[in-house]
Amino acid sequence: MLNAYTGTAVRAAEKPLLDAAQGEALMRRAAWGLAAWVVRELRSRGPVAGSTVVALVGTGNNGGDALWALAFLRRRGVDAVAVPTGERMHEAGLDALRRAGGRVTDRIPDNAVLLVDGVLGTGARGGWEPPRVPKGVAVVACDLPSGVGADTGEVARGVILADLTVTFGALKTGLVVGAGAHAAGRVEPVDIGLSPYLGEPDVSSLERDDALAVFAPPAWDDHKYRRGVLGVCAGSEQYPGAAVLVCSSALASGLGMVQYAGPQRTAGLVLTAHPEVVAGTGVEGKAQAWAAGPGLGSDDEARSRLTEVVEACVDGGLPLVLDASALGLVTLDQLSRLRGAGCEVVLTPHQGELVKLVDRLVPHLADGFADLAKADPVAAARRTAEVLAVVVLLKGSTTVCAAPDGRTLVQNEGGAELATAGTGDCLAGLVGSALARSGPNGPGATVEKAAAAAWLHGTAGTRAASDGPFGASTVPDAIRRVLAGH
Ligand SMILES: NC(=O)C1=CN([C@@H]2O[C@H](COP(=O)(O)OP(=O)(O)OC[C@H]3O[C@@H](n4cnc5c(N)ncnc54)[C@H](O)[C@@H]3O)[C@@H](O)[C@H]2O)[C@H](O)CC1
Secondary structure, X not given: OEEEEOHHHHHHHHHHHHHOOOHHHHHHHHHHHHHHHHHHHHHHHOOOOOOEEEEEEOOOHHHHHHHHHHHHHHOOOOEEEEEEOOOOOXXXXXXXXXXXXXXXXXXXXXXXXXXXXXXXXXOOOOOXXXXXXXXXXXXXXXXXXXXXXXXXXXXXXXXXOOOEEEEEOOEEHHHXXXXXXXXXXXXXXXXXXXXXXXXXXXEEEOOHHHHHHHOXXXXXXXXXXXXXXXXXXXXXXXXXXXXXXXXXXXXXXXXXXXXXXXOHHHHHHHHHHOOOOEEEOOOOOOOOEEEEOOOOOOOHHHHHHHHHHHHHHHHHOOOEEEOOHHHHHOOHHHHHHHHHOOOOEEEOOEHHHHHHHHHHHOHHHOOOHHHHHHHOHHHHHHHHHHHHOOEEEEEOOOEEEEOOOOOEEEEOOOOHHHOOOOHHHHHHHHHHHHHHOOOOOOOOHHHHHHHHHHXXXXXXXXXXXXXXXXXXXXXXXXXXXXXXXX
């Protein structure tokens, strides 16, 4: 599990050390770590000594880190060049650079091979006007790409996309969420001794082993009912394929059984693809969790199919994932009955669906909510989860999984290749599968299951993309390959 903290929390963690006059020691540790990563980057591209490294240096401590790092690099024989972007530079850092034999110029030298972005860190307020960065120059951001909001991942004007971000003290939320995560490139944390002063993380991310623990292979004495039975209510005359995609993904994730409830033609398609599915028109059976919504449509029949599933879940206290059409159909009363029956509920909207859901079910949150969902997806998912008392899995370039108590997991596996019709249906099947398994229960368990599904879905997407462009029907096979370890 990886943990990330807001910039505000990291600054608060620094405070006792700054009060104890440890500021320069912290900065030198940070700069030392940054210089070490720059050396690695240089080595991967050619010789270290003699190469020109330029740092854009802002007026604050972020610039101070960059100056100290240049001073350390100068001692490795690097031609270390500072380019100030403001009226002043960190005094001690500048002094260190000068003593080490580095230089200060007013423009990026043509022969620069690597650029350190040390303009703005956690103290940034809004954007800036960057100089033109010559093509082919590697970019290493100091703590954060300048202009990325450390608390939110919102990207302001002027952000230079980094190949690598070396971040100090702790991962920042803004480096693992949304556009900020994209701007940061690879992220390498450097320990500067803040751990004892950091509280609870703002967000966390499941790693491979955490996710695979949710989708664990069967134990030697498992039988099909103990491995989990997922009920699927998806697909319609208009969108029959959705039913197949949900069932295929659920089966690929290694469940004991998939039970399909839907019209005959759709059931026929499901059975042709997967004869092992138990299909019928109603919800009777042995389902231990339900996935409802993909391709249901919005007519009376869709509404009544969803109602049947909700009632089955209320009666049995079963977990339920609501996706796609179900997000436009579910009522506040149904959510409240599900909660009252102790059912785990996961909603899986993308940004547009979340905004519509909030408009419809939580009108008092609706004002400005579309802007919030764009700028700060973590806050948007959290607010919805809290007010509806369900887990919200918000799909996007970063998948945000928020629990009603605020616990939030963010997953960045997979890329834009997954933005193709039907992949959301596959994700719904995986969330349903995670819910149907007897796994860890208790606080946090539901949000972890949702995040594990997001991890598997994203990782499968990346696997599928490695063979070239793909459609959603390829995803289930990729899921199997990820779970098989190849
Ligand atoms: N505190 C420590 O000892 C350590 C800090 N580290 C590094 O310091 C930065 C945070 O430093 P801080 O000085 O607080 O903020 P910044 O350097 O990010 O910038 C402040 C500076 O910039 C001006 N400013 C803010 N926004 C803009 C803008 N949009 N355009 C132009 N100028 C702007 C502001 O007025 C200030 O003058 C942290 O990220 C670390 O890199 C180390 O971790 C070591 C310990």
